[in-house]
Amino acid sequence: MAIWLWDDGEEAGPLAESLAMREEDGARRMALSGRIDTQAAAALWARLMAEARKPGAPLLIDLAGVEAVDTTGATLLLTAQSAAQGSRIEGASPGVVAVLDRVRDALAAPRPAVVARRFAPLSGLGRRVVGALNGGVEALAFLGETLVVALGTLIRPGRLRVRELLRHLDEAGTRAFGLAALLGALLGVILAFQSAIPLRQFGAEIFVPSLVGISLLRELGPLMAGVVLAGRTGSAYAAELGTMTVNEEVAALRIMGIDPMALLVLPRVLAGVLVMPVLSLLLTLAGLAGMALIMQLLGFQLNTVAQQLVNFVSLKDLLGGLFKASVFGLAIAIIGCRAGMGAGRGPRAVGDAATSAVVGGIVAIVVLDGIFAVLFERLGL
Amino acid sequence: MSEALDDKAPGPDAPAVIEARDLTARFGTNTLFRNVTFDVRRGEVFVILGGSGCGKSTLLKLMIGLVPPAEGKVAVLGTDVWSTEGASRLDLLKRIGVMWQQGALFGSQTLLENVEMPLAEHTTLPPEARREVARAKLGLVGLSAAADQLPSEISGGMLKRAGIARALALDPPILFLDEPSAGLDPVTSAGLDALIRDLSRSLGTTFVVVTHELASILAIGDRCIMLDKGAKGMIAEGDPRELRDHSTHPTVQAFFLRKAA
Numbered sequence: 295m296a297i298w299l300w301d302d303g304e305e306a307g308p309l310a311e312s313l314a315m316r317e318e319d320g321a322r323r324m325a326l327s328g329r330i331d332t333q334a335a336a337a338l339w340a341r342l343m344a345e346a347r348k349p350g351a352p353l354l355i356d357l358a359g360v361e362a363v364d365t366t367g368a369t370l371l372l373t374a375q376s377a378a379q380g381s382r383i384e385g386a387s388p389g390v391v392a393v394l395d396r397v398r399d400a401l402a403a404p405r406p407a408v409v410a411r412r413f414a415p416l417s418g419l420g421r422r423v424v425g426a427l428n429g430g431v432e433a434l435a436f437l438g439e440t441l442v443v444a445l446g447t448l449i450r451p452g453r454l455r456v457r458e459l460l461r462h463l464d465e466a467g468t469r470a471f472g473l474a475a476l477l478g479a480l481l482g483v484i485l486a487f488q489s490a491i492p493l494r495q496f497g498a499e500i501f502v503p504s505l506v507g508i509s510l511l512r513e514l515g516p517l518m519a520g521v522v523l524a525g526r527t528g529s530a531y532a533a534e535l536g537t538m539t540v541n542e543e544v545a546a547l548r549i550m551g552i553d554p555m556a557l558l559v560l561p562r563v564l565a566g567v568l569v570m571p572v573l574s575l576l577l578t579l580a581g582l583a584g585m586a587l588i589m590q591l592l593g594f595q596l597n598t599v600a601q602q603l604v605n606f607v608s609l610k611d612l613l614g615g616l617f618k619a620s621v622f623g624l625a626i627a628i629i630g631c632r633a634g635m636g637a638g639r640g641p642r643a644v645g646d647a648a649t650s651a652v653v654g655g656i657v658a659i660v661v662l663d664g665i666f667a668v669l670f671e672r673l674g675l
Numbered sequence: 676m677s678e679a680l681d682d683k684a685p686g687p688d689a690p691a692v693i694e695a696r697d698l699t700a701r702f703g704t705n706t707l708f709r710n711v712t713f714d715v716r717r718g719e720v721f722v723i724l725g726g727s728g729c730g731k732s733t734l735l736k737l738m739i740g741l742v743p744p745a746e747g748k749v750a751v752l753g754t755d756v757w758s759t760e761g762a763s764r765l766d767l768l769k770r771i772g773v774m775w776q777q778g779a780l781f782g783s784q785t786l787l788e789n790v791e792m793p794l795a796e797h798t799t800l801p802p803e804a805r806r807e808v809a810r811a812k813l814g815l816v817g818l819s820a821a822a823d824q825l826p827s828e829i830s831g832g833m834l835k836r837a838g839i840a841r842a843l844a845l846d847p848p849i850l851f852l853d854e855p856s857a858g859l860d861p862v863t864s865a866g867l868d869a870l871i872r873d874l875s876r877s878l879g880t881t882f883v884v885v886t887h888e889l890a891s892i893l894a895i896g897d898r899c900i901m902l903d904k905g906a907k908g909m910i911a912e913g914d915p916r917e918l919r920d921h922s923t924h925p926t927v928q929a930f931f932l933r934k935a936a
Contacts, residue, residue, distance in 0.1 A: 332846050335808075336799040364846035364878065366794075369811040370804070392877040400814025401807075406823045639827040642782055 327359025330367030358385030368397035462565035478577035482584025504606030515578035524655030528630035532651035535634025566627025574619035698747035725902035772842030778834035832863035
């Protein structure tokens with residue numbers, strides 16, 4: 295093994311060979327020579343510690359033949375010394391003594407206090423529950439703050455950063471059109487195919503357009519658009535605002551007397567609310583087109599499909615779906631912005647914020663969808 | 676212990692551990708500096724100084740192989756940084772340590788784990804030995820008590836010291852420090868300077884320090900070179916105290932006497 299140190303390119307031999315043990319005046323003398331650097335210490339560690347832990351005569355670590363040690367070598371020597379009762383180090387050159395002294399001080403410095411272990415699963419569960427409750431309260435406060443800022447903007451429309459709003463409408467909306475159309479078309483194709491199989495048994499394939507139409511307009515259109523928005527935009531909001539929070543840009547805005555809620559949050563939330571109905575409508579229309587294609591393949595004329603849709607689907611279904619989409623957009627944008635603005639410190643903070651934005655966004659739209667289902671049923675919509 | 680050691684800087688006969696020859700750095704058509712030539716001697720604290728934007732950090736990156744020179748060569752411990760690759764490059768990288776301007780510690784790991792990482796990667800030390808060695812390195816920079824903390828939980832000065840501890844993990848013969856005292860309070864900064872000086876004298880480590888902190892330059896520098904943005908190159912070389920007292924170059928004078936240009 296080649297050994298180098300501080301270096302001038304010199305190499306010393308394997309240090310394991312330069313460790314010699316002998317009994318002397320009732321003590322065990324361990325004579326080391328050469329250079330004890332990191333690689334040598336790694337090679338020697340197990341053997342030296344085994345010698346140090348042997349019971350019996352005190353250990354005498356003879357460093358007369360040692361040219362130099364680095365801090366890792368010194369850690370080994372001092373750890374061995376402290377492991378062997380009554381042992382001592384001798385014969386070290388001034389340079390070696392200097393390194394040993396420095397490392398001795400370093401090892402003697404107070405270490406972190408060992409925290410008494412609690413019952414981890416229980417305390418962990420408690421922490422999570424309290425964290426979730428606090429998170430809920432903070433999210434509610436954030437929603438309130440956003441609404442207050444939005445009301446303030448209604449009174450003073452000049453406060454709204456239109457350019458920012460347009461940028462977010464573009465990023466959250468127009469750039470997601472392709473994805474929404476593709477998902478919608480595929481969804482329409484899959485739904486039509488899968489529903490046609492059981493309906494064929496009853497000769498009721500003609501009802502496929504009404505089934506797919508109702509599903510897309512009332513449920514799947516807004517829901518899938520919500521998933522697209524949460525994945526694309528909610529995470530982007532959290533990452534962007536999270537990075538700004540970590541870099542203290544948000545704090546800088548506050549200190550400059552600029553309300554970050556008005557500058558950063560409001561345009562994003564408005565964009566979320568405004569683009570979602572459009573995304574949902576696009577996804578639904580693409581889905582209906584996909585369904586129509588399958589119906590044609592099954593031998594139905596387009597006008598038959600259209601007639602069937604008109605008979606079963608009303609404007610109420612469409613408007614209800616679009617309203618739901620807007621509420622989903624509000625929830626996703628609020629959750630994304632809140633995750634970013636509440637990001638912690640360090641590089642993990644941004645990743646954590648993006649993850650919680652996506653997970654929170656998707657969970658929120660599913661919960662809201664359930665609430666809407668009950669509400670619409672009660673209201674007879 | 677220090678009294679047993681020679682506290683003097685290595686003499687001119689000390690061998691060069693870094694040889695930079697006619698280095699030129701260029702970004703696009705913009706030349707940052709040209710024809711920079713110097714030697715760094717073994718065991719000295721070598722300071723690269725100059726005003727903001729003169730290319731100090733670029734010169735450091737050029738020496739550690741992160742930025743390629745437009746022209747010229749740089750050899751570290753006898754190895755040409757830009758012509759070596761594979762195992763010999765890895766061997767060279769194990770023999771240098773770098774403290775980055777912001778510490779560059781891994782945020783998901785405690786300070787102890789940060790320092791342990793190079794030991795786990797490049798040595799055969801058993802795990803308990805690694806932990807003990809890592810604790811010793813943190814102790815060297817006065818961070819024993821913070822060993823179990825995350826980088827996000829400590830101050831800027833502690834981050835820099837932890838960066839030095841990690842750079843020291845493999846006891847490299849050369850340590851590169853990028854702006855070690857920038858943004859620190861004078862007391863922390865002076866403590867860091869004392870640490871650099873002590874490690875240099877007691878361990879014989881060569882330090883290459885990029886800084887524009889005047890107090891640090893005078894406290895730790897054995898020799899220095901000064902880069903200048905206007906001259907696009909090196910305008911002075913020597914003992915920083917002598918440069919302060921005897922240089923007739925107006926930019927050097929302005930720098931040391933803190934005069935506005």
